[in-house]
Amino acid sequence: MGPETSQYSKVIARLRGPLWMTWAGMTAERAARALWPLWSIIIAVLAVLMLGWHESFLIEAVWGIAVLSAISGLYFLIRGFMLFRLPNRMEAMARLDSSLAGRPIQALMDTQAIGPSDEASAVVWRVHQSRMAARTADAKAVKPKVRLAARDPFALRYVAALLFGVAVLFGSLWRVGTVTEIAQNNGAVMSGPVWEGWIEPPAYTGKPSLYLNDQDGQIDVPEGSRISLRLYGEIGALTVAETVSQRIEGTGSAADPGQNFIALTSGTLEIAGPNGRLWDIAVTPDTQPRVEVVGAAERGADGVMSLPFVASDDYEVVGGSAEIALDLNAVSRRYGLSVDPEVRANIALDLPLPISGDRSDFAETLIGNFSEHPFANLPVKLSMTVQDAKGQSSDVNTTHLILPGRRFFDPMARALIEQRQWLLWSKDNADRTTQMIRAISHRPDDVFRSKTTYLRMRMILRRLETQIAFDQFTKEARDEAVVALWDLATLIEDGDVEDALERMHRAQERLLEAMKNGASDEEITELMDELRRANENYINQLQRETARNSETQERQQGMRDDAMQMTQDDLQDMMDRIQELMEEGRMAEAEQALQELQEMMENMQVAEGQQGEGQQSEGQQAMEGLADVLRGQQGLSDQAFRDLQEQYNPGAQAGESDGNEGRNGGQGRGQLHEGQSGEGQGQGEGQSGEASDGQQGEGQGLAERQENLRREVERQRGALPGAGSEAGDAAREALRRAEDAMRGAGEALQSDDLPEAIDRQAEAMDALREGMQNLGEAMAKAEGREGQQGSADGREGGEQRDPLGRNPGATGQAGTDQGLLQGEDVYRRARELLDEIRKRSGESVRPEVERDYLRRLLDRF
Numbered sequence: 001m002g003p004e005t006s007q008y009s010k011v012i013a014r015l016r017g018p019l020w021m022t023w024a025g026m027t028a029e030r031a032a033r034a035l036w037p038l039w040s041i042i043i044a045v046l047a048v049l050m051l052g053w054h055e056s057f058l059i060e061a062v063w064g065i066a067v068l069s070a071i072s073g074l075y076f077l078i079r080g081f082m083l084f085r086l087p088n089r090m091e092a093m094a095r096l097d098s099s100l101a102g103r104p105i106q107a108l109m110d111t112q113a114i115g116p117s118d119e120a121s122a123v124v125w126r127v128h129q130s131r132m133a134a135r136t137a138d139a140k141a142v143k144p145k146v147r148l149a150a151r152d153p154f155a156l157r158y159v160a161a162l163l164f165g166v167a168v169l170f171g172s173l174w175r176v177g178t179v180t181e182i183a184q185n186n187g188a189v190m191s192g193p194v195w196e197g198w199i200e201p202p203a204y205t206g207k208p209s210l211y212l213n214d215q216d217g218q219i220d221v222p223e224g225s226r227i228s229l230r231l232y233g234e235i236g237a238l239t240v241a242e243t244v245s246q247r248i249e250g251t252g253s254a255a256d257p258g259q260n261f262i263a264l265t266s267g268t269l270e271i272a273g274p275n276g277r278l279w280d281i282a283v284t285p286d287t288q289p290r291v292e293v294v295g296a297a298e299r300g301a302d303g304v305m306s307l308p309f310v311a312s313d314d315y316e317v318v319g320g321s322a323e324i325a326l327d328l329n330a331v332s333r334r335y336g337l338s339v340d341p342e343v344r345a346n347i348a349l350d351l352p353l354p355i356s357g358d359r360s361d362f363a364e365t366l367i368g369n370f371s372e373h374p375f376a377n378l379p380v381k382l383s384m385t386v387q388d389a390k391g392q393s394s395d396v397n398t399t400h401l402i403l404p405g406r407r408f409f410d411p412m413a414r415a416l417i418e419q420r421q422w423l424l425w426s427k428d429n430a431d432r433t434t435q436m437i438r439a440i441s442h443r444p445d446d447v448f449r450s451k452t453t454y455l456r457m458r459m460i461l462r463r464l465e466t467q468i469a470f471d472q473f474t475k476e477a478r479d480e481a482v483v484a485l486w487d488l489a490t491l492i493e494d495g496d497v498e499d500a501l502e503r504m505h506r507a508q509e510r511l512l513e514a515m516k517n518g519a520s521d522e523e524i525t526e527l528m529d530e531l532r533r534a535n536e537n538y539i540n541q542l543q544r545e546t547a548r549n550s551e552t553q554e555r556q557q558g559m560r561d562d563a564m565q566m567t568q569d570d571l572q573d574m575m576d577r578i579q580e581l582m583e584e585g586r587m588a589e590a591e592q593a594l595q596e597l598q599e600m601m602e603n604m605q606v607a608e609g610q611q612g613e614g615q616q617s618e619g620q621q622a623m624e625g626l627a628d629v630l631r632g633q634q635g636l637s638d639q640a641f642r643d644l645q646e647q648y649n650p651g652a653q654a655g656e657s658d659g660n661e662g663r664n665g666g667q668g669r670g671q672l673h674e675g676q677s678g679e680g681q682g683q684g685e686g687q688s689g690e691a692s693d694g695q696q697g698e699g700q701g702l703a704e705r706q707e708n709l710r711r712e713v714e715r716q717r718g719a720l721p722g723a724g725s726e727a728g729d730a731a732r733e734a735l736r737r738a739e740d741a742m743r744g745a746g747e748a749l750q751s752d753d754l755p756e757a758i759d760r761q762a763e764a765m766d767a768l769r770e771g772m773q774n775l776g777e778a779m780a781k782a783e784g785r786e787g788q789q790g791s792a793d794g795r796e797g798g799e800q801r802d803p804l805g806r807n808p809g810a811t812g813q814a815g816t817d818q819g820l821l822q823g824e825d826v827y828r829r830a831r832e833l834l835d836e837i838r839k840r841s842g843e844s845v846r847p848e849v850e851r852d853y854l855r856r857l858l859d860r861f
Contacts, residue, residue, distance in 0.1 A: 011108055011136050015096065021141030023092035029144035030087065035080035036148055036157055041073050044160040050171030099142050104132035195238055195271055197229045199263070204389035205315050218280040221263055224390070225283075229259045229271070237274065243267030244281045289313035289394040291320060291351075291386045294363070296401075303371035303406030307399075309351070312361040313388045320351030320386035322366060327400060330379035336422025336429045344374055351386065355834060372486060374424035376405030409503065409530060412447060413493040415440055416457075420485040427478055430468050437461045453492055460484050494537070507534040508598050515587050515594075528579050535575070535601060574600075619721050619779040623772060626735075629712050630768045633742070636705055637761040643702075644754040644849050702757075703749035710742035713768070720775065727778035734771035738764045755849060834858070 012019075048054065054062045097105035108129060114121070148157065197212030201222045210219065212229075227245075231238045239254040245261035252259070263283050270278045295308040311317050324347035331337055352364045366384075370376050380403045386394045408414040419436050422429040440447065441457050448454040464481055467473040511527045519527075574597050581590035717735040720728065741764035748757035840846060841854035 011105070011133050015105070015136060015139050018139050018141045019089075019092055019096055022096045023087060023089070025142060025144035026087040026092055026095065029146050030084055031080075032144075032146045033148065033151065034084040035076070036152065037076040038073055038080055040157045040160040041069060041076065043164040045069050046176065047160070047163040047167035047171070049176040050167035050173060052171065095142050096139060100135055100139055104135040108132055108136075194232045194275060195230060196232075197227065197271075200226045200228070202390070212277075212279070215279060216277075218282055220282045220284060223264060223283050223286045225263045227261055227263055227269065231255070231257045231259075231271075238276065239272045240270070241272060242269045242281075244269060244283065286388070286390050286392065287314055288392050289317050289386045289388045291384045291394050291397050293382075293384065293397060293399045297404055299404035299407070302369070303376075303404065304367060304369045305404040307366040307382070307401075308363065309366060309384060309397075310361075310363045311351070311386045311394075313386075314360070316359045316389050317353065317362070317386050318359070318389050320353065320384065322349040322351055322385075323347065323383045324349070324370075324375065324403065325381050325383070326375055327379040327381045330400065336418070336432055337425055339426045339428050341425050342427070347373065347375065351384065355830060370403055371406035373403070373405070374421070375403045377421070378403060407533075408489060408493050409507075409533065410493045412440070412453075413489040416485050416489040416492070420482045420489070423478055423482050423485075427473065427475070430464065430473050430478075434461060434464050434468065437464070453488060456484075456488050456491075460488065501538055504531070504534040504538045504601060505598070507531040508594060512591060512594060515582065515591055521583075524582055525579075528575070528582075532575055538601065619775065622716060622720055623775055623779075625712075625716050626768060626772050626775070629709055629716065630765060630772070632709055633761060633765050633768065636702060636709065637758060637765065640702060640749070640754055640757055640761065641849075641853070644758065645847060647754070701749075703746050706742060706746040706749055706757075706761075710739055710746065713739050713742060721778070725778050725781065727774045727781060731771045731774035731778060734767045734774060738767035738771065741767060 057065075093105055097103045149155075195213075199210040199212060199219065199221055201207035201209070202224045205222045207222055210221070212227075227242075229240055231240070235257065236255045240256075240259055241254060242261065244263045244265060244267040246264050247261060263281055266283045267281055268278065269281050270276065289311065290313070291309060291311040293307060293309045298306045300306065311320060326341070326344070326346075328341070347370065349366065349368060351366060353359060354362050354364065380401060382399045382401060384397045384399075408417050415436070419433045423433055437457065438461060441454065441461065444451075444454045460481065464473070467477050507527070507530045511524075511531055514523055514527050574593070578590050578593050578597065581587075581593060713735055717732055717739070720732055720735065741760045745757045745760035745764060748754070748760060837854050837857055841851050841858065843851070
């Protein structure tokens, strides 16, 4: 053996692994090219069997497809073996050698043809052989080249592979075995009656559907679940027996191919016959919902009733109602209530439900103001009931209570309310009421603090007596009289600041007297409640007087320089402290604290509107100017939104309600964003003319008006106070962002891109509100009132409203401290608003821009 042969043998031994892998790849490559139709047919047939398609076709079609598949498979098998040729070792070596640079394996197999006897030439040849042998060290197995596109131009192999993938995901290998059950004679099934079944719980339960073929043993299902069965194969081979539906009529045949029934009670379900199965069905009954009052009815300062309750159900409470009826047996039948009452309809209310979240078990509060109802302050029976999604109603929960109404502390007002109640009880009390009113007004100087209230009472008296004398006292006249009595009693009860102060003094004196005389705990508690209400009434009267009269300099100048300021929380804390001292028996300390409270209440002043001599600071002027710009921007955005709506829905005039004149986003007659009156205009130079877009003229373009607003913001930013402070710098940065947004809105308006303009205008308004808030904080810090919001001005807040109709605060932010939807069921009303917005946002007939606007409302609120 020469050195060349020895070196070749070593190389071949080292290449045994890559050479074998290359050979195997070539074998697979040739097999795939020769047999791809065969394996495509095999996996396609297997996929069809796994998906159970053979169970849905006629037996003749199944047999036909089976025979055709078998013939095609046999043909492609024979054809494949004829085309297939097993690669030999030299072919594998040649492919491996071709993958290396210079074909080193072939070079090792060669012999020196010229000059083998020349020693120098032999040395060169051996060096060449060594180099070739070194190159074989990098040899790796050659990947097979399975290129079937030319042989399969329609990619049928991929169709078969895709079908097999679907079968793996959604089929079952167990179904392949059912193919052996196909009968050989007359297309009948040997042992193959098959079936499918489903259990579908009611939708409101939120439970998933169950596939009966995957269930064994006992199954727990909700009451009312629908059971659907499908029987395949020869009719009569399978039958259904069940004891869960309680069906007596219309059951049909037990061998019907399709059967549907409702599970009403626990029992068994059996599919009898070959491949049959038996289940124990445990039906979970849907119990009635429950509702219960969990606390006593509470009365608010304005007479609003709050009654807490809880409700629960297996799945969900979908509705509820309450009915308030007069408890006649519990009424003290004396004086005006001794006569038989007129028949009146009961009070019907909808129970509030959670707007979002779980309704299977929740706690809510029934709120209502019944102060003016004939049942107010009388014994009533309140009946509650709730309903679930199945339509079941709970047992009626009845609560006996005194229907809360507004309490009147003034003796005169309380007497008038009593006469009003007598009239509402029965028209027969008219004579008794006139006698009582005449007795009350006999000596007016002794009981009336104001001539106005006396004259109004005499007018009510004369009208009643005249109507009674001429037999004109109808129900309509009675209703007018009770309204007049209510208004008069309210006027007497609320009075003015002096009346409220006198009532507060009287309550304090009564409490002091009770403390000195050692009154009982119940009496002390009642007097404390009376004092709390009197103090609250005094504060409310101060606030009302301030709101009615914005120039309160004379009143403020008459106060002492050391006048104190109190918040509602401070007052509540002091009252709680006094009550705590009395409960501990420290009457001397409680008396001293009560006297201090009296002095503080007398010296208290309302912080609103205190500017001294009516002058406005530089910060207030800037705040007013920014507020004007914000209103102008809101009006311009509203008009752009209407123009956009008219593009999609011409003539709709969306957003213009009755009585809302103009097209500039104003709410209510006379409150327009365009043409604002002088009241509320900025005091600085150019504010009154530039801040409001109403002075731009009807014919001026939206883009030009937008540019005017941007220039006004630029001017305001340059003159903004609070430079150097953190809040002042933040306000300037917010106004700069508002400028950029307005500039983008102007460009969008010039190009008639209204959606983009509306979005940029919204960004500008948000930035303006943020700037006003930061400016307010800077003003508060400058005045040494850290934490209080700077007040922009005392202008009316109805000129701009948020999407829910609320007034903006002084800083331009959405929201208000006023009660929204006063006097109504606010929870029910809020739910109705949200439901209406959701309904409109889903109506495809509305323009897309409007639905997008409604969706933004839902995201925000």
